[in-house]
Amino acid sequence: MTDTGKKMLEIRWHGRGGQGAVTASKVLAESAMSLGKQIQAFPEYGSERQGAPVKAFTRIADQRIRQHNQVTEPDVVIVLDPTLLDAVDVTEGLMENGTLIINTESSPAEIRQQMGLKGRTLYTVDATGISLRNLGKAIPNTPMIGALVGAMKLLDPKLVAEDFRVKFQGKFKDEIIEGNVQSILDASKEVRAE
Amino acid sequence: MKKYFEATYDKLPLAGVIEEAGNAQGYETGSWGTFRPVFHEEICIHCMFCWVYCPDTAIQVEDGKVVGIDYVHCKGCEICSVECPTKPEKAITMEKK
Amino acid sequence: MPEQLALTGNEAVAHAMRQINPDVVAAYPITPQTSMMQKFADFVADGLVDSELVLVESEHSAMSATVGSQASGARSMTATAACGLALMWEILGIASAYRLPIVMPVVNRALSGPINIQGDHSDSMGTRDCGWIHIFSENAQEAYENTIMAMRIAEHPDVLTPAMVCLDGFIISHGVESVTIYKDNLVKKFVGEYQPHYTLLDAKHPITLGAMDFSDFYFEHKVSQLDGYNNSHSVILDVGSEFKKTFGGGECYEFFEAHKMDDAEYAVVVLGSTAGSTRMVVDDLRAQGVKAGMLKIRVFRPFPYEEIARLLAPLKGCAVLDRSIAYGGDGGPVHIEVRSALYGQSPVPVMLNYIYGLGGKPIEPEHIHSAFKDIQEAVATGNVKRRVGYLNLTE
Numbered sequence: 127m128t129d130t131g132k133k134m135l136e137i138r139w140h141g142r143g144g145q146g147a148v149t150a151s152k153v154l155a156e157s158a159m160s161l162g163k164q165i166q167a168f169p170e171y172g173s174e175r176q177g178a179p180v181k182a183f184t185r186i187a188d189q190r191i192r193q194h195n196q197v198t199e200p201d202v203v204i205v206l207d208p209t210l211l212d213a214v215d216v217t218e219g220l221m222e223n224g225t226l227i228i229n230t231e232s233s234p235a236e237i238r239q240q241m242g243l244k245g246r247t248l249y250t251v252d253a254t255g256i257s258l259r260n261l262g263k264a265i266p267n268t269p270m271i272g273a274l275v276g277a278m279k280l281l282d283p284k285l286v287a288e289d290f291r292v293k294f295q296g297k298f299k300d301e302i303i304e305g306n307v308q309s310i311l312d313a314s315k316e317v318r319a320e
Numbered sequence: 321m322k323k324y325f326e327a328t329y330d331k332l333p334l335a336g337v338i339e340e341a342g343n344a345q346g347y348e349t350g351s352w353g354t355f356r357p358v359f360h361e362e363i364c365i366h367c368m369f370c371w372v373y374c375p376d377t378a379i380q381v382e383d384g385k386v387v388g389i390d391y392v393h394c395k396g397c398e399i400c401s402v403e404c405p406t407k408p409e410k411a412i413t414m415e416k417k
Numbered sequence: 418m419p420e421q422l423a424l425t426g427n428e429a430v431a432h433a434m435r436q437i438n439p440d441v442v443a444a445y446p447i448t449p450q451t452s453m454m455q456k457f458a459d460f461v462a463d464g465l466v467d468s469e470l471v472l473v474e475s476e477h478s479a480m481s482a483t484v485g486s487q488a489s490g491a492r493s494m495t496a497t498a499a500c501g502l503a504l505m506w507e508i509l510g511i512a513s514a515y516r517l518p519i520v521m522p523v524v525n526r527a528l529s530g531p532i533n534i535q536g537d538h539s540d541s542m543g544t545r546d547c548g549w550i551h552i553f554s555e556n557a558q559e560a561y562e563n564t565i566m567a568m569r570i571a572e573h574p575d576v577l578t579p580a581m582v583c584l585d586g587f588i589i590s591h592g593v594e595s596v597t598i599y600k601d602n603l604v605k606k607f608v609g610e611y612q613p614h615y616t617l618l619d620a621k622h623p624i625t626l627g628a629m630d631f632s633d634f635y636f637e638h639k640v641s642q643l644d645g646y647n648n649s650h651s652v653i654l655d656v657g658s659e660f661k662k663t664f665g666g667g668e669c670y671e672f673f674e675a676h677k678m679d680d681a682e683y684a685v686v687v688l689g690s691t692a693g694s695t696r697m698v699v700d701d702l703r704a705q706g707v708k709a710g711m712l713k714i715r716v717f718r719p720f721p722y723e724e725i726a727r728l729l730a731p732l733k734g735c736a737v738l739d740r741s742i743a744y745g746g747d748g749g750p751v752h753i754e755v756r757s758a759l760y761g762q763s764p765v766p767v768m769l770n771y772i773y774g775l776g777g778k779p780i781e782p783e784h785i786h787s788a789f790k791d792i793q794e795a796v797a798t799g800n801v802k803r804r805v806g807y808l809n810l811t812e
Binding site: 151155156159164165166169191192194195196198 | 423585587588589591594690691693697782
């Protein structure tokens with residue numbers, strides 16, 4: 127199911143404390159589960175602090191996932207905050223044929239040059255802009271889920287958006303839910319390939 | 321209480337529980353002390369201090385008045401006499417058995 | 418139909434508690450247990466349980482409140498981790514001596530110091546001789562199911578012994594997995610009503626619990642407690658097989674899971690979440706033609722000595738993985754038990770012990786591979802370089 131020939135897709139999320147990287151790792155897992163996949167989602171275990179770099183992980187597979195070791199060689203890396211590119215090595219462990227999806231206004235070509243990135247498939251998406259447009263706030267996590275499923279044809283964005291609506295009904299105000307749903311759909315279309 | 325002393329470990333009640341209420345009644349400690357309290361009815365003001373303090377409920381009370389001491393259970397600890405507030409003479413004094 | 422939910426291990430256990438619907442739950446927060454009681458407090462606030470939630474001021478008080486209410490005849494639970502469990506230590510022995518079948522999830526975390534909030538087994542291993550049953554969970558599903566089964570095991574009239582359900586801190590407690598939650602009414606029926614042996618609130622039959630117990634009876638009471646404890650051996654198996662029959666689950670319901678052990682020559686013995694990665698390594702080695710196996714111990718107390726001896730004695734070699742140290746002992750606590758189990762067997766396998774994962778230090782498949790490699794080498798050369806070693810230690 128993945129380009130690397132593994133039977134399991136391993137995703138690493140980079141964000142800053144408070145941006146929703148951990149939540150995104152879980153929401154994606156829940157959607158994948160609703161759509162019949164086996165899943166795992168977990169944060170990097172530590173003391174979380176607002177603004178500090180954080181990592182979270184999602185595993186998706188057709189077979190039951192039984193291992194509990196860390197994700198050291200992810201297939202996909204998702205970066206919720208472009209300022210992290212200067213702070214942490216987001217490509218650590220990412221194979222030559224892995225995928226990198228970055229929240230930025232810049233184009234993939236500009237980012238590739240800025241990072242000096244070799245190999246890998248690179249996507250960019252203005253998740254912050256999409257979030258501001260739909261929610262009035264910079265919460266880039268749901269657009270990044272949309273960008274991931276849209277770019278990688280992983281799951282049907284419409285089903286993921288609908289699953290989000292069902293899961294969060296009653297937990298958030300309707301306009302918040304609809305804003306997030308729209309963000310998932312928008313990002314799935316606006317994500318830019320090289 | 322006798323049944324506990326005759327039982328093997330596996331026949332004892334679970335968890336060290338004592339199944340009979342008020343079992344101290346059967347534990348006769350009256351022979352313990354060298355001295356014993358003696359009650360002087362004519363001095364007693366029936367304040368009930370001795371009754372409250374006695375650890376063996378050995379102060380006998382009828383109709384709200386102290387009437388005597390249960391020598392079957394009294395250990396002779398002396399607390400009744402110490403706590404007795406009457407002056408100059410105490411209503412309970414300790415005397416050699 | 419059972420429900421498939423994406424849950425953390427802590428949430429899964431909170432669901433078990435919701436279905437058990439204990440009369441009293443004492444709660445005190447400690448990482449990484451906190452989110453379990455938070456979830457349970459949600460259930461209380463939403464009116465989904467009838468439990469009296471008692472917010473106490475320490476873990477010593479949490480266990481004391483649980484002991485008090487259980488002794489009064491109420492089914493009572495609490496949950497903790499690490500230093501919280503250490504603070505309970507005094508009352509753990511009282512709970513077991515008073516034969517109070519309290520079930521307590523323990524989210525395994527390293528003990529301070531140095532201060533650390535991540536997973537290892539030093540907390541529950543520190544309480545291994547307190548007279549509690551210790552059941553370890555590999556994943557969120559097992560943590561959920563073990564909590565339900567522990568209730569039946571602990572409350573069995575022949576057992577009446579408290580039980581800890583152990584799950585690895587963060588790895589299981591905070592990781593989201595797909596968990597099957599069985600139907601509420603089936604779980605409730607399986608768990609049944611708590612029938613206390615004694616209750617302090619029965620005014621018609623007043624009893625004394627907690628009387629001074631000197632040399633005339635103390636020893637006798639402790640051996641009687643041990644007999645009850647030992648009765649749990651067969652009850653654990655009975656409850657496990659009834660659970661499997663009732664719910665048709667696919668997890669481990671015996672003392673241990675023996676993965677590819679039938680014709681194994683080399684095996685790794687492991688507790689908790691590391692079994693997942695170990696199973697994967699065993700399958701890899703099998704694909705390479707190595708006769709590898711895994712013994713995942715589910716029940717650490719009572720330790721299944723005879724069963725484990727039967728299983729391990731025919732091996733050429735085995736490595737025991739310990740996520741805690743028994744200072745001054747022979748490596749780690751699991752190793753000590755496994756060695757003891759094999760006394761009197763002939764022949765015995767070459768045995769190595771590895772301490773690993775203290776304070777959340779990662780354990781990767783490569784480390785488990787290296788343990789297998791060491792055993793094979795030791796068997797081949799007849800030379801054990803180091804009986805007690807370390808995995809992923811900077812050395």
